Amino acid sequence: xxxxxxxxxxxxxxxxxxxxxxxxxxxxxxxxxxxxxxxxxxxxxxxxxxxxxxxxxxxxxxxxxxxxxxxxxxxxxxxxxxxxxxxxxxxxxxxxxxxxxxxxxxxxxxxxxxxxxxxxxxxxxxxxxxxxxxxxxxxxxxxxxxxxxxxxxxxxxxxxxxxxxxxxxxxxxxxxxxxxxxxxxxxxxxxxxxxxxxxxxxxxxxxxxxxxxxxxxxxxxxxxxxxxxxxxxxxxxxxxxxxxxxxxxxxxxxxxxxxxxxxxxxxxxxxxxxxxxxxxxxxxxxxxxxxxxxxxxxxxxxxxxxxxxxxxxxxxxxxxxxxxxxxxxxxxxxxxxxxxxxxxxxxxxxxxxxxxxxxxxxxxxxxxxxxxxxxxxxxxxxxxxxxxxxxxxxxxxxxxxxxxxxxxxxxxxxxxxxxxxxxxxxxxx
Amino acid sequence: xxxxxxxxxxxxxxxxxxxxxxxxxxxxxxxxxxxxxxxxxxxxxxxxxxxxxxxxxxxxxxxxxxxxxxxxxxxxxxxxxxxxxxxxxxxxxxxxxxxxxxxxxxxxxxxxxxxxxxxxxxxxxxxxxxxxxxxxxxxxxxxxxxxxxxxxxxxxxxxxxxxxxxxxxxxxxxxxxxxxxxxxxxxxxxxxxxxxxxxxxxxxxxxxxxxxxxxxxxxxxxxxxxxxxxxxxxxxxxxxxxxxxxxxxxxxxxxxxxxxxxxxxxxxxxxxxxxxxxxxxxxxxxxxxxxxxxxxxxxxxxxxxxxxxxxxxxxxxxxxxxxxxxxxxxxxxxxxxxxxxxxxxxxxxxxxxxxxxxxxxxxxxxxxxxxxxxxxxxxxxxxxxxxxxxxxxxxxxxxxxxxxxxxxxxxxxxxxxxxxxxxxxxxxx
Ligand SMILES: NC(=O)c1ccc[n+]([C@@H]2O[C@H](COP(=O)([O-])OP(=O)(O)OC[C@H]3O[C@@H](n4cnc5c(N)ncnc54)[C@H](OP(=O)(O)O)[C@@H]3O)[C@@H](O)[C@H]2O)c1
Ligand SMILES: NC(=O)c1ccc[n+]([C@@H]2O[C@H](COP(=O)([O-])OP(=O)(O)OC[C@H]3O[C@@H](n4cnc5c(N)ncnc54)[C@H](OP(=O)(O)O)[C@@H]3O)[C@@H](O)[C@H]2O)c1
Numbered sequence: 024x025x026x027x028x029x030x031x032x033x034x035x036x037x038x039x040x041x042x043x044x045x046x047x048x049x050x051x052x053x054x055x056x057x058x059x060x061x062x063x064x065x066x067x068x069x070x071x072x073x074x075x076x077x078x079x080x081x082x083x084x085x086x087x088x089x090x091x092x093x094x095x096x097x098x099x100x101x102x103x104x105x106x107x108x109x110x111x112x113x114x115x116x117x118x119x120x121x122x123x124x125x126x127x128x129x130x131x132x133x134x135x136x137x138x139x140x141x142x143x144x145x146x147x148x149x150x151x152x153x154x155x156x157x158x159x160x161x162x163x164x165x166x167x168x169x170x171x172x173x174x175x176x177x178x179x180x181x182x183x184x185x186x187x188x189x190x191x192x193x194x195x196x197x198x199x200x201x202x203x204x205x206x207x208x209x210x211x212x213x214x215x216x217x218x219x220x221x222x223x224x225x226x227x228x229x230x231x232x233x234x235x236x237x238x239x240x241x242x243x244x245x246x247x248x249x250x251x252x253x254x255x256x257x258x259x260x261x262x263x264x265x266x267x268x269x270x271x272x273x274x275x276x277x278x279x280x281x282x283x284x285x286x287x288x289x290x291x292x293x294x295x296x297x298x299x300x301x302x303x304x305x306x307x308x309x310x311x312x313x314x315x316x317x318x319x320x321x322x323x324x325x326x327x328x329x330x331x332x333x334x335x336x337x338x339x340x341x342x343x344x345x346x347x348x349x350x351x352x353x354x355x356x357x358x359x360x361x362x363x364x365x366x367x368x369x370x371x372x373x374x375x376x377x378x379x380x381x382x383x384x385x386x387x388x389x390x391x392x393x394x395x396x397x398x399x400x401x402x403x404x405x406x407x408x409x410x411x412x413x414x415x416x417x418x419x420x421x422x423x424x425x426x427x428x429x430x431x432x433x434x435x436x437x438x439x440x441x442x443x444x445x446x447x448x449x450x451x452x
Numbered sequence: 453x454x455x456x457x458x459x460x461x462x463x464x465x466x467x468x469x470x471x472x473x474x475x476x477x478x479x480x481x482x483x484x485x486x487x488x489x490x491x492x493x494x495x496x497x498x499x500x501x502x503x504x505x506x507x508x509x510x511x512x513x514x515x516x517x518x519x520x521x522x523x524x525x526x527x528x529x530x531x532x533x534x535x536x537x538x539x540x541x542x543x544x545x546x547x548x549x550x551x552x553x554x555x556x557x558x559x560x561x562x563x564x565x566x567x568x569x570x571x572x573x574x575x576x577x578x579x580x581x582x583x584x585x586x587x588x589x590x591x592x593x594x595x596x597x598x599x600x601x602x603x604x605x606x607x608x609x610x611x612x613x614x615x616x617x618x619x620x621x622x623x624x625x626x627x628x629x630x631x632x633x634x635x636x637x638x639x640x641x642x643x644x645x646x647x648x649x650x651x652x653x654x655x656x657x658x659x660x661x662x663x664x665x666x667x668x669x670x671x672x673x674x675x676x677x678x679x680x681x682x683x684x685x686x687x688x689x690x691x692x693x694x695x696x697x698x699x700x701x702x703x704x705x706x707x708x709x710x711x712x713x714x715x716x717x718x719x720x721x722x723x724x725x726x727x728x729x730x731x732x733x734x735x736x737x738x739x740x741x742x743x744x745x746x747x748x749x750x751x752x753x754x755x756x757x758x759x760x761x762x763x764x765x766x767x768x769x770x771x772x773x774x775x776x777x778x779x780x781x782x783x784x785x786x787x788x789x790x791x792x793x794x795x796x797x798x799x800x801x802x803x804x805x806x807x808x809x810x811x812x813x814x815x816x817x818x819x820x821x822x823x824x825x826x827x828x829x830x831x832x833x834x835x836x837x838x839x840x841x842x843x844x845x846x847x848x849x850x851x852x853x854x855x856x857x858x859x860x861x862x863x864x865x866x867x868x869x870x871x872x873x874x875x876x877x878x879x880x881x
Contacts, residue, residue, distance in 0.1 A: 165586035313756025327742025
């Protein structure tokens, strides 16, 4: 056996990976050279879905990353600590690392890749974004000959599942969330998913790869889907849109050296390739010059899909270990030390969808129009959609506008006597 | 400058590639190490869209593949000969080869990869299938940890463009083809595209990568789209399908060791991910265990997209040349010498759509049912759709059936006195 793995964690992903590696028939023959040498867990007594001899299973994770026999450490335990420290220790010991941990990479990527470069080893993270979908490797190896203009993804399966069900059933967010939790599609504490934090980690990673610079996670603007209502889904539908939680990294149209990196619910035209990505599926659309648009679609989570991604990283490392590694392959290392310049959200130029509840006074649409006009906000459509109790409901869609200007107009509109409230504000792709 | 290219051909793809490599700002920094050293063409007098000094441009292609200074030969001239001989000569001289030539690879892949293995060099072919879409590299590197069950693609942009327009405009094949030729979406001689031959080359390549064995091109069953009528597109639409030219490589459901590899117009359910791939776009859907379904979508042709694929192969080779190449990377070489076992089309198990024109006799549907029943063909729906002149039109959709059995039933039905003709027969995905 050629290559010895030390796997940290035997939960959903770890178990899926062990199952794949224990059953290599019909897969790439090189997998036969890979040995599951140690697997670290918290509790040795827990029943496991895979058979592993007692010498393999251990609760001493430090011992795994310090064992000179281990060639590759596979971190599939999750969480920030001790995952971060164990990864750094493994790298310091000259071991390659495979990780599925977007949270650690999005926060400590700079530290981790610096350590890897110093040690002359690789950190692979295909499973960290898009589950089973090959997207990290294509971005690093195939698409990097392009000047990337935008990476736009549906990268969180839980929120896409919830929005898809709200769309098809006309249900409320709270009801669908409760049902998704019951069915195991959402966690008991759904914050990381529904507030967009998981998607923010992922778009930070994709942006870093696509645009060749590091990303401060706190520069990623983030809005979740809690405020998306079935009313807005229905109006969006009438206007030819579906609402998706998009993670977007894009060159600013007015200042090419700056990026906008953001996560928010977004109106997506029904004819757009991302509009038909439903349920727990993920998709990542990459736009570049000269390639145009390419999209990667597949299962964004789950034991099998994620095991495929983790195992493909292991396979690639095993293949590299077979060749001489006198010099590192520059497509496998992280070569950028600089941080990307991220524009504040006020500088974003985008279209908006807003819904107003107004007292039914004559001329209220005119007043809205005047306020928007004062700030250079040009409107694509203004529709009085009906009444809610005694209030008239007006839906406005703008042309492209600087977000800061739009917000100023909105602040002024909010103070108009005719305006009762502004229940929703969404961006349009 | 580190890596010297000898490019064979300066047409659509060659020009796009030179343009990309002459303008490397914002792309992977390693591209700066790549030198366009020689470019071979047929005619030195032709005006060119790119500037190349007179030492670089040459009509002596043999000299390029024999020049000891050349590290990588990029074959973007097309055709079978002299492309095949030049590739073999380059390999024999120890040069890596990048090619966009699906026709050569589908026919002479065995010979070419054997020569490459003997010389210890690589043959890269990302641009040969799916234009700019990264699909060859993901199949080789990321997805090969899976047991692949099926690769299904829309891999010919011309036919997808024609079918999309027939669908949206309700037009005839001949009219749309003529217009596509006028607009440059179809060639003056459209045979390779509309008869499915180009798609057959591509699915042979994808099958070989997905299933880890060589493919005899003559084993690929191939039907084009000339017989697809607007009538069938309209009926398919009513039944919830669109008609796509699919290229399919799939394990036989009744005999796992055999593959079916085929190209034919196919009814695809509107909810299937491939149903919404329209116009000149391509998409490749890969199904495997444990990953499930992943799909790759993007521009299937064009100078820019193809240049992206060709350049990504060049980049990968340049990166490999930077590391020591004492041993070849097993993910870059072709490791299989055996041929896949391909089942004859009669053994295929699939659903069928057939349209009959019948003399309006009582009991004709009963007679059809009896004939089908005699051969074990179970029907999902039988609909009398209307009349064409004095003939009644009946559309039948079957459940899964062995193609041989279905054909036998059909032969018997054709002889029934009540049957005027069977104008269409299509498979259902
Ligand atoms: N689940 C998915 O579909 C998916 C998809 C993409 C990426 N990921 C990422 O993959 C990683 C793992 O996810 P998962 O769903 O497999 O997690 P999980 O099911 O919760 O499993 C975690 C595993 O790590 C072990 N572990 C955790 N903390 C430990 C500690 N301090 N010491 C020793 N062992 C410890 C646990 O041991 P015990 O078994 O003894 O408790 C368990 O085996 C996460 O970073 C996640 O974000 C998951
Ligand atoms: N076009 C696409 O979108 C696309 C997409 C994917 C793959 N491909 C593949 O890429 C390859 C090239 O396609 P293309 O569209 O770029 O072809 P093209 O526009 O016809 O260009 C062919 C080039 O090769 C040169 N050439 C051909 N035969 C030659 C010979 N015997 N000696 C010297 N030079 C010769 C021609 O020289 P002159 O310029 O002097 O005539 C021309 O520069 C083909 O294998 C094709 O299947 C094309």
